[in-house]
């Protein structure tokens with residue numbers, strides 16, 4: 001018997017994730033604070049409650065998929081005198097947050113759940129809306145082993161790969177470390193292509209060498225920032241995301257917070273965070289993050 005799920009946050013990711021649970025036979029009750037998101041989910045075949053409290057009343061697992069940590073904390077505790085999820089959920093429920101949030105926030109909300117007598121886990125994802133729709137997300141999970149085992153069947157429905165990374169917050173830690181590498185490596189690959197252009201080295205020639213040499217990485221061989229060498233990369237489609245600059249900037253800001261909180265020296269990670277913050281300020285929030293090559297190219301022409 002699969003656990004019954006209250007699914008809160010029916011946005012770009014949450015909507016299709018909740019539907020995959022329904023298709024697999026899970027009893028799901030959804031809710032979103034935005035009425036349009038509730039309507040769209042209902043039309044797609046999800047049972048939607050009239051309030052967050054109603055959605056969680058008989059849930060075994062309370063799953064949240066929100067834009068940021070502040071929303072998770074407010075939903076758990078309740079705002080403006082409204083009953084929070086922790087007050088409304090039945091005894092024995094597990095709080096499972098799949099949003100990407102600060103590691104310290106993830107540990108704080110898990111602590112709140114524990115203090116209220118519940119089990120809790122963080123399980124951020126990678127794979128984007130495409131992965132959410134196809135049920136092929138990668139889940140990175142931070143929780144006690146028995147909590148991991150309890151929610152694993154649900155994650156395996158929504159995802160293709162599920163990794164238990166350690167205790168509370170370690171799912172977020174894994175996600176943030178990965179995306180810090182991704183941000184830095186995209187900037188590095190883009191810088192190398194711009195230098196190649198200025199040296200007179202063809203994109204394809206550089207790709208043919210580097211993709212089989214020690215500079216090989218996902219930013220080059222899957223999300224190649226110049227059109228041509230990898231026909232499916234967003235560069236071939238006017239940098240339509242893919243993975244939008246706003247989301248990369250968000251994740252690098254989370255990385256910068258983690259660097260501050262742990263006193264970690266990471267000059268490249270911090271610089272990538274600054275470059276992507278500027279990318280967003282320049283109006284590129286909706287551009288694929290590989291579009292940073294255009295900024296770098298233009299800066300070189302000055």
Ligand code: NAD
Pocket residue numbers: 008009010011012013014031032033034037052065066067068071074075098099100101125126127128129247250
């Ligand atoms: P989104 O903004 O489309 O959806 C979030 C939804 O949460 C919204 O519909 C919002 O109304 C709802 N919400 C906020 N507070 C709520 C509350 N208290 N109760 C009920 N609903 C509430 O965002 P998204 O793109 O679906 O992303 C969700 C999370 O997944 C983010 O943390 C994001 O960083 C992460 N993520 C996104 C992607 C992606 O490609 N979009 C990829 C990996 C991870």
